[in-house]
Amino acid sequence: MSQQPEGRPDLRADCAQCAGLCCVALALTVSDDFAIDKPAGQPCPNLKHDFRCGIHARLEDGGFPGCSVYDCFGAGQKVTQVTFGGRDWRQAVDSGALMFEVFSVVRLLHELLWYLTEALALAPALRDDLQRALDDTERHTLGSPESLADLDVIVHRSRVNTLLLRTSATIRAGITPTPASRRGANLVGASLRGADLRGVDLRSACLTSADLRDADLTAADLIGADLRDTDLRGAHLGQAIFLTQPQLNASHGNSRTTLPPRLTCPPHWP
Structure with missing residues (x-):
């Protein structure tokens, strides 16, 4: 039986197991979503020493509503606990840039895993192709930091997207008119x-x-x-x-x- 996304806690963010990667790796631009400009790789000033957000309970009032809608699909804890074996970017200053680069790649891979897991439940006629794509994507997420950084994730996403388009067309084919x-x-x-x-x-x-x-x-x-x-x-x-x-x-x-x-x-x- 195909596994539903709700049965995959690894595809849901667990900030307690992450080293605040989204608060450092992502660039922010002053807008309705963010109160400051921040380059990628620089910690947000609201990030505390324990990797928690100092204004999490009042993000909108604090000028950061964009943070309240962001989701890493579980990539943060995967990169922190699995890819880098529990090390954080403060402990491994020499590999911090690599960690942030890998986070962006794994975040995209985890989003694809979410879609593929859902597709498996919705389009049994495409099960074999979808399972292969899911297994391939999963394998990539478990790679070394170097292999993840070298992965052409855009090409991989394009291949998966072709399959998701087929899935969508299959599901919607029964709608009339x-x-x-x-x-x-x-x-x-x-x-x-x-x-x-x-x-x-x-x-x-x-x-x-x-x-x-x-x-x-x-x-x-x-x-x-x-x-x-x-x-x-x-x-x-x-x-x-x-x-x-x-x-x-x-x-x-x-x-x-x-x-x-x-x-x-x-x-x-x-």
């Missing part, structure tokens, strides 16, 4: 309240601040869709495909919003 494709569409602020979006390809669509209240997104492909400030109150997302926790964390919903079992209601939703 044939739904339109809105892949990459600019839907900023769009009024889509109550819309029938079943099976619609919304890959990489920009839905920032769109009104999707009570919309039906059953079997809608949401890979890469920008859901920042999207109104999802009452939306039917229980069977949406390739939806992630970071996307939900960036949106607005309520108790009437139906979610896939692998995802949780963000704390800021009423």
